[in-house]
Amino acid sequence: MNYELLLREHSLKATPQRVGILSLMQTSGHLDVEELFTEIKKQFSTISLATLYKNINAMMEKGLLTEIKIPNQKSKYEIAKAPHIHLLCQECNEFIDLKLDIGCLVDEAAKESHYRLKESSIVLSGVCEKCQAK
Amino acid sequence: MNYELLLREHSLKATPQRVGILSLMQTSGHLDVEELFTEIKKQFSTISLATLYKNINAMMEKGLLTEIKIPNQKSKYEIAKAPHIHLLCQECNEFIDLKLDIGCLVDEAAKESHYRLKESSIVLSGVCEKCQAK
DNA sequence: TTACTAGAAGATAATTATTATCCTTTAAAC
């Protein structure tokens, strides 16, 4: 993935810090601010927390990153992608994406409410397979 | 609704402040901390913000209140009730409950992931009927 | 390539949100 290009396409300067943040998000999937700061400091030891916040916000405004708000957890961030849902294991805190067609749910909700629906934020919580085995 | 009884049943002392918070939540539906503080001060002019926070947390621990985390908004609270989904109008900020059977979504997710699912947090955002008409 | 400029980085202060502490008061049980 060419993050320099991606950033420029979204009218953001392609700084090394931003590229680092994006590639971290790509490999790690879901990180909160603190985790992201810990990781990014390994590449840019002098990076400021303010820079991290500013970049997260800038990239969210441009639609490159998405914030995921999770019950009883800190917000996590992910690279924006096609709509999907999230699963959280309440025991080991595993947090995964699940591609699932939510069209029927959204249609039903739109029909009942007469809302024109555009975005969805779905987090289901429970116990993952491994933790069930314990 | 007898909030004194409800509180005692959940091993919480039935203080006037708590009863006030619950009845406010009942009438208003969804409030954030700031809104709740503004409202509750009309009944208890000297109530401390710390008291409000402590009570919200105590009532959440006992399962009387639920926190709803919403993209791009402050968390709101509601009286705990049967699972349902939330709709947010991105224009007028209307925020409503919708009773909708999500069993099939949850079943599907459980089947795909092998999670044993227990909780759901679903917020759909878009434009309400009134704002569409504008 | 060099020079220019808007925007970004980094350091830090300021603000906001939330929690902890401590002392006083009160709900609930006897």
Add this chain to the structure above:
DNA sequence: GTTTAAAGGATAATAATTATCTTCTAGTAA
């Protein structure tokens, strides 16, 4: 009524986020 654990209120402390300001650099165009 008395007793006591728990709650209220005031405030301090902490955590999370944003604002400010100066220096630096990516991107642009001569």
